[in-house]
Amino acid sequence: MSERPQVLEMRHITKRFPGMVANDDVSFDLFEGEVHALLGENGAGKSTLMNILYGLYHADEGEILIMGKPVRLGSPSASIAAGVGMVHQHFMLIPVMTVAENIVLAEEPTRSGVVFDVHEAERRVKEISDLYGLAVDPAARIEDITVGQQQRVEILKALYRDADILVLDEPTAVLTPQEAQELFEVIRGLTARGKSVIFITHKLNEVLDIADRITVLRRGKLIETLPAEGATEASLARLMVGREVLLRVEKSSSNPGTSLLQVEGLRVHDDRGIEKVRGISFEVRAGEIVGLAGIDGNGQTEMIDALAGLRAIDAGTVRIDGDDVTHDSVHGHLEGGLGHIPEDRQRRGLVLEYSIAENIALHDYRSEPASRYGWLFPRRLIERARTLIRAFDVRGGGPTTRAGGLSGGNQQKVVLAREIERDPKVLIAAQPTRGLDVGAIEFVHRRLIEERDEGRAILLVSLELEEVLSLSDRILVMYEGEIAGEFAPTASEEELGIAMTGAGRGEVAA
Amino acid sequence: MSDAGGATPTQPYGQPAAPPPEEGGEGFASRIAFAQRAGGAIAPLLTVLLAFVMGGLVVLVTTGKNPINTYRAIFDGSGLIWFFQIPWDTGSDAAFNLQQTLIYTTTLILVGLAVAFAFRCGLFNIGGLGQYLAGAILAVWVGSSFAGMSPIPHVLLVLVVGTLAGALLAGIAGFLKATVGAHEVITTIMLNWTVVYVGLFLFGLGGPLHNDTQSSTPVSNDVVEGAKLHVFWGDPLLQGLHIGFFIALGALVVYWAILNRTTLGYGVKAVGFNPEAARYGGISVARNYFLAMAISGAFAGIAGAIDILGWSFRLSTSDITLASTGSIAFTGIAVALLGRSTAVGTFLAALLFGALLTGTSTRYLDPSIFEPDLAGNLTFLIQGLVILFIGLDFVVLWLLARLRGRRVMAT
Numbered sequence: 038m039s040e041r042p043q044v045l046e047m048r049h050i051t052k053r054f055p056g057m058v059a060n061d062d063v064s065f066d067l068f069e070g071e072v073h074a075l076l077g078e079n080g081a082g083k084s085t086l087m088n089i090l091y092g093l094y095h096a097d098e099g100e101i102l103i104m105g106k107p108v109r110l111g112s113p114s115a116s117i118a119a120g121v122g123m124v125h126q127h128f129m130l131i132p133v134m135t136v137a138e139n140i141v142l143a144e145e146p147t148r149s150g151v152v153f154d155v156h157e158a159e160r161r162v163k164e165i166s167d168l169y170g171l172a173v174d175p176a177a178r179i180e181d182i183t184v185g186q187q188q189r190v191e192i193l194k195a196l197y198r199d200a201d202i203l204v205l206d207e208p209t210a211v212l213t214p215q216e217a218q219e220l221f222e223v224i225r226g227l228t229a230r231g232k233s234v235i236f237i238t239h240k241l242n243e244v245l246d247i248a249d250r251i252t253v254l255r256r257g258k259l260i261e262t263l264p265a266e267g268a269t270e271a272s273l274a275r276l277m278v279g280r281e282v283l284l285r286v287e288k289s290s291s292n293p294g295t296s297l298l299q300v301e302g303l304r305v306h307d308d309r310g311i312e313k314v315r316g317i318s319f320e321v322r323a324g325e326i327v328g329l330a331g332i333d334g335n336g337q338t339e340m341i342d343a344l345a346g347l348r349a350i351d352a353g354t355v356r357i358d359g360d361d362v363t364h365d366s367v368h369g370h371l372e373g374g375l376g377h378i379p380e381d382r383q384r385r386g387l388v389l390e391y392s393i394a395e396n397i398a399l400h401d402y403r404s405e406p407a408s409r410y411g412w413l414f415p416r417r418l419i420e421r422a423r424t425l426i427r428a429f430d431v432r433g434g435g436p437t438t439r440a441g442g443l444s445g446g447n448q449q450k451v452v453l454a455r456e457i458e459r460d461p462k463v464l465i466a467a468q469p470t471r472g473l474d475v476g477a478i479e480f481v482h483r484r485l486i487e488e489r490d491e492g493r494a495i496l497l498v499s500l501e502l503e504e505v506l507s508l509s510d511r512i513l514v515m516y517e518g519e520i521a522g523e524f525a526p527t528a529s530e531e532e533l534g535i536a537m538t539g540a541g542r543g544e545v546a547a
Numbered sequence: 548m549s550d551a552g553g554a555t556p557t558q559p560y561g562q563p564a565a566p567p568p569e570e571g572g573e574g575f576a577s578r579i580a581f582a583q584r585a586g587g588a589i590a591p592l593l594t595v596l597l598a599f600v601m602g603g604l605v606v607l608v609t610t611g612k613n614p615i616n617t618y619r620a621i622f623d624g625s626g627l628i629w630f631f632q633i634p635w636d637t638g639s640d641a642a643f644n645l646q647q648t649l650i651y652t653t654t655l656i657l658v659g660l661a662v663a664f665a666f667r668c669g670l671f672n673i674g675g676l677g678q679y680l681a682g683a684i685l686a687v688w689v690g691s692s693f694a695g696m697s698p699i700p701h702v703l704l705v706l707v708v709g710t711l712a713g714a715l716l717a718g719i720a721g722f723l724k725a726t727v728g729a730h731e732v733i734t735t736i737m738l739n740w741t742v743v744y745v746g747l748f749l750f751g752l753g754g755p756l757h758n759d760t761q762s763s764t765p766v767s768n769d770v771v772e773g774a775k776l777h778v779f780w781g782d783p784l785l786q787g788l789h790i791g792f793f794i795a796l797g798a799l800v801v802y803w804a805i806l807n808r809t810t811l812g813y814g815v816k817a818v819g820f821n822p823e824a825a826r827y828g829g830i831s832v833a834r835n836y837f838l839a840m841a842i843s844g845a846f847a848g849i850a851g852a853i854d855i856l857g858w859s860f861r862l863s864t865s866d867i868t869l870a871s872t873g874s875i876a877f878t879g880i881a882v883a884l885l886g887r888s889t890a891v892g893t894f895l896a897a898l899l900f901g902a903l904l905t906g907t908s909t910r911y912l913d914p915s916i917f918e919p920d921l922a923g924n925l926t927f928l929i930q931g932l933v934i935l936f937i938g939l940d941f942v943v944l945w946l947l948a949r950l951r952g953r954r955v956m957a958t
Contacts, residue, residue: 347826368829377827385827390820395813399828408810415808 041068043105044120044233045090045202050099052085059085060096061257067202067235070228074236074248074265078277078474079445081254083237087204090235091123092116103202122195123204126211128187130179137162137175140194165196170226185216189223196232203227204235209243213332214502214534221247239277239474241270242503253277278475286482289490291510294323297374297494298344298463302353305336305343313339315518316353321463321494326485328509328526329498332537336518337498338380341467344496345377346370358462371400376461378452380468380498382445386452389441393431394422396440397455429454430480446477453481457488464488467498482508502530591885591892591937595899598932602925610921617925621906637780644905646781646788650858651875651901656795657850658879659897660802661713661843663888665731667806668839669819670724674717674735675876677742678844680867681716682709682851684746687862688756690770690855698773705774706794706852713848714841716742721840725833731840739871746867766863776857791853796894798846803890805842815839847876875904881930884937903929 045067052060060082067073077083088094090101092110101108103119110116113123130139137159146157159175166173171189179187188208195203205224209217224234224247236248244251245265253260253276260276274282298321305314313336321327331337342348344355346367354363357373365373379385387396398407398418406417422436429450433443440448449469456464466485470478485508489495499505505512512524514536522536603614622628626644629635636642658675665672672678686709693701716738723729749756751765758766781787806812817825818835826832855862870876878900885899886892907922 345827366829367826371829379827384821385823388817388821388824388828391817398813399817399824399830402813403810411810413808413810413813 041070043067044069044103046102046105047086047090048100048102050086050089050096050101052082052089052094052096058257060089062099063254063257063259064099065252065259065262067233069201069233070231071249072224072228072234072236072247074238074244074251075254076238076241076244076251076273076277077254078239078476079472080256080474081277082257083254084206085257086254087123087206087235087237090116090121090204117198117200120199120201121204122192122198122200122202124188124191124195124206124208126207128191130187130190132178132180134179135175136173136177136179136182136190136193139179139190140175140197142194144198162193162197165193169196169223169230169232171196171223183216184211185213185219188212188220192223192227201231202233202235204237206237207239208236209238209240211333213537214530215538217243241273244268244273245270255279274475282475282479286479286486286507288486288508291325291489293325293510294492296320296322297358298496299356300344300353301355303340303343303350303355304352305339305348305350307339312351313518314343317515317518317520318353319513319520321496323462323492323494324489325510326489326495326497326508328505328512329496329515330502330505330512330533330537331500331515331521333500335515335537337467337515340515341377341380341465341498344370344465345375345379371459374462376456376459376464376493378449378456378464378466378469380471382448382452383441387440387448389439391440392422392437393426393434393440393443393451394418394436396451397422397425397458399455400459425451425454425458429484446473446480449473449477449481453484457484461493463494463496465496465498468500469497470499470501470504502533506530506533588892591887591896594885594933594936597936598929601932602929605928606925621903621922621925623906624908625902625906627902643781643785647786647908648898648901648905649788649792650786651904652897653789653792653795653857654850654854654875655878655882655897655901656894657798657846657853658876659882659886659893660798660879661717661845661847661850662879662883663886663893664802664806664815664846665839665843666883666888667812667819668815668835669822670721670731670836670839670843672717672720672735672840672843672847673732673880674720674738674844675847675879676870676874677735677739678713678716678847679851679854679874679876680739680742680746680870681712682848683855683862684742684749684756684851685709685712685848686852686855687767687770690774690860691768694771694773696773701771701774702776702856705770705856706849709852709855710845710849713851714845717844717847718837718841721837724840725836731836743867743871746862747864750862750864750867764863765865767861770856770860774856775860776853786858789853789857791857794849794853795897798849799890799894802846802893811838847879850876878904878930881934885933900926900930 043066047063047065050060050063050065051058063082063086065075065086075083075086085094089096090110092112092115095111101110108119110119131142137155140162141158146154146161148154162175166175171193173182173186173189173193179190188211192203208220212220224236228234236244238244245268248265250262250264251268251273252262253273255277300320301318303314303317304312307313315336317340319327329337339348343350346362346365346369350363354361356362357370357375360373362370362373383389388399394415395418402408402413406414408414419436425431426436431443431447431450431454433447440451443451469481469485473481485495485497497505497508506526506528509526512526512528512533514521514524514533516537516539521539524533524536599618603618606612606614606617624644625648626641626646627648629639629641629645632639632641658679661675661678662672686705689708690701690705696704717735720731720734720738723734724731748754750767751757752762756767758764758768776789776791778787778789806816814825814830814835815838817828817830818832822832825835859866882893882896882900886894886896903926907926
């Protein structure tokens with residue numbers, strides 16, 4: 038590898054933000070045709086480093102060399118000109134425009150300098166996509182193609198601008214396992230043709246799968262750059278977190294009791310009036326975790342909302358411990374024994390401007406002891422929060438700290454504390470570890486298992502197959518608003534992946 | 548599953564409540580929000596300072612006079628100078644001017660709270676004028692009726708009726724927002740005009756509430772003696788300071804207590820900060836929209852009633868026409884913005900604008916220092932600049948951060 042030319046070198050990069058050092062003397066390099074993974078927890082400094090490379094931030098210290106020449110990257114356009122292409126986690130595409138139009142946007146081929154030449158654009162796109170094996174239809178509209186294809190369009194966009202260094206930010210977060218494999222093929226194709234790839238992720242298995250070298254960041258510091266060969270998930274996790282981490286949750290076999298959540302023939306539509314949940318039936322019993330897997334957008338969100346009373350139910354029934362709560366209000370559901378860890382803790386789970394203590398009181402501030410006759414007792418809220426902060430090991434602040442000032446993991450702990458403290462019979466955990474770092478994930482997982490063993494019925498909805506597989510006692514796969522199959526936790530990712538794309542539909546009755 | 552998962556990754560998902568606390572703090576918006584809290588009074592003070600500097604430039608350029616002298620004259624005219632004239636002479640000109648400033652302050656506190664309360668629920672109550680007038684109209688009516696009632700119950704009755712009138716009017720807007728989602732800015736503006744025209748009809752020549760004896764002047768009957776608010780400082784005949792001032796101070800306490808010590812305030816603020824989270828928490832967003840608007844209107848309504856009982860005692864069609872074009876009720880918006888919707892801030896901002904209004908009124912300004920006809924406009928100019936600069940808060944804070952950052956690096 039060392040004979041290959043070095044395409045990028047970032048030397049001793051330091052970037053300070055008020056109150057913290059986001060990158061502390063970090064050095065990073067990239068060889069031609071290499072996949073170099075950047076691994077680290079949230080807040081480790083990965084994004085800062087890449088934003089410096091992409092010209093969004095300016096480093097306080099250090100220098101950047103591209104192809105051996107020092108460069109000043111003051112803006113994204115300067116970085117693009119220097120050959121850096123970035124594929125963001127959230128795609129920057131215009132849905133109503135075609136693939137080709139999106140790719141050439143802002144650098145359109147024209148006829149006589151004025152008229153946009155559609156055919157020339159499509160021809161060039163076709164040329165690049167053939168060259169690198171990125172099959173897409175240049176004339177298709179973005180809104181009509183799959184997420185995986187949209188990602189290819191993003192990569193093509195970078196290639197169209199002659200990027201030699203491609204930065205992929207958490208590229209597999211939105212993909213199915215099969216699509217992720219296809220992406221890896223694409224990446225291998227790119228590196229074989231001399232492109233270099235920086236692969237940002239926090240998923241350990243992917244790193245070992247695709248990377249040649251791995252750089253681990255922790256709290257803004259460079260921990261180690263090591264070859265992927267010889268590394269293991271456990272060793273990488275230790276580097277990332279700085280201590281031994283249990284990657285697999287240890288759990289005893291479940292001992293399901295009575296049925297606490299019963300859903301029958303549930304039908305729900307989304308805001309646009311499209312039916313997203315189409316006649317779903319299942320149950321969750323006391324002391325078991327039922328995992329609901331599926332690709333995003335197959336009705337999971339609408340179903341959770343309906344189960345929590347946040348969305349009207351068109352047909353079917355929902356029972357919590359035998360009581361019909363189908364048409365109850367949110368409050369009715371909460372009273373009925375539902376705990377709900379929402380999938381978006383920042384937009385829904387927490388009032389970020391409120392303190393931890395106030396957030397913990399969100400569901401029951403209207404009743405004693407939090408208040409009486411409409412009069413609130415802030416001191417009682419604080420006392421209660423103090424207990425829970427200790428019990429759930431919330432770090433980064435006290436009861437009066439603003440929830441928005443906490444890290445993601447600690448925010449989630451606050452949500453968890455609030456929902457579990459209410460002693461719910463049924464706990465819906467939607468994406469409970471999304472965006473959390475390894476340490477926090479371990480905490481949440483362990484806690485969910487504990488709550489299962491306490492005899493709660495837990496419905497785990499997650500896009501992370503690994504999470505569903507490791508936590509669930511039974512797995513349901515949701516596809517286009519229906520249950521596409523039920524699996525044992527011993528099922529393989531491939532089996533689930535097939536069901537998630539609808540291919541295995543009808544084979545297994547739910 | 549809604550966003551980071553990305554079923555519809557091509558559609559930029561709505562502005563999140565706050566960016567995730569990723570690297571480098573928590574993103575721009577929440578850093579600003581934090582700075583606002585941490586910076587406390589710095590940004591509002593800077594805003595005012597900037598507005599005064601700009602206003603001074605206008606004075607300099609348009610009249611060629613020294614703006615410092617102008618501001619000095621305004622300060623003198625506002626009566627605030629009284630505090631520095633020890634021993635305090637309660638009969639001096641400054642004392643009289645201060646009484647006028649505090650009468651304005653009384654009204655401004657209340658109309659400011661009206662806007663501020665709605666702000667805390669994420670609503671923009673721009674209908675302060677209508678709610679203020681509704682309170683005033685009802686106050687004139689009830690205050691000029693029931694001549695035989697004993698004073699204290701009569702005053703209380705008028706205040707309650709005026710408050711309810713404002714609450715009811717704003718409640719309509721709140722109800723429409725809660726049920727059909729009609730935007731409160733639109734509905735409150737429409738209700739403003741509704742009340743204006745109802746008032747013109749009521750007090751116009753031959754209108755139902757037109758004066759019983761003066762058939763040629765479009766004005767209401769006077770409030771009966773017993774219903775007037777007691778003047779505790781100054782001459783009652785020369786518009787001394789009435790006890791409505793203490794009602795306004797009480798309202799500040801009520802405002803603070805509702806927001807910080809009641810379940811009602813918890814719900815209102817939760818909806819204001821994050822309606823999604825409130826709904827998830829089992830809080831009815833619609834109910835809080837209605838309540839917040841009604842309470843907001845109550846503050847404006849009682850402001851109208853207090854002005855009638857405290858110093859104006861009657862309402863004419865020209866009062867109403869004047870109010871509809873540029874009224875003290877609109878200044879409430881500036882007060883709330885500058886006061887950051889806090890109780891203390893609202894008080895200070897109300898005092899500032901009260902002093903400006905008094906200090907620039909033609910009665911008190913020396914023509915050789917500033918053209919009296921232009922003086923009042925200077926108030927509105929500064930008011931407008933304050934609102935403008937509040938919009939520029941981000942810029943001010945950003946500049947502050949830059950300056951601080953540079954200092955850190957230099958050391």
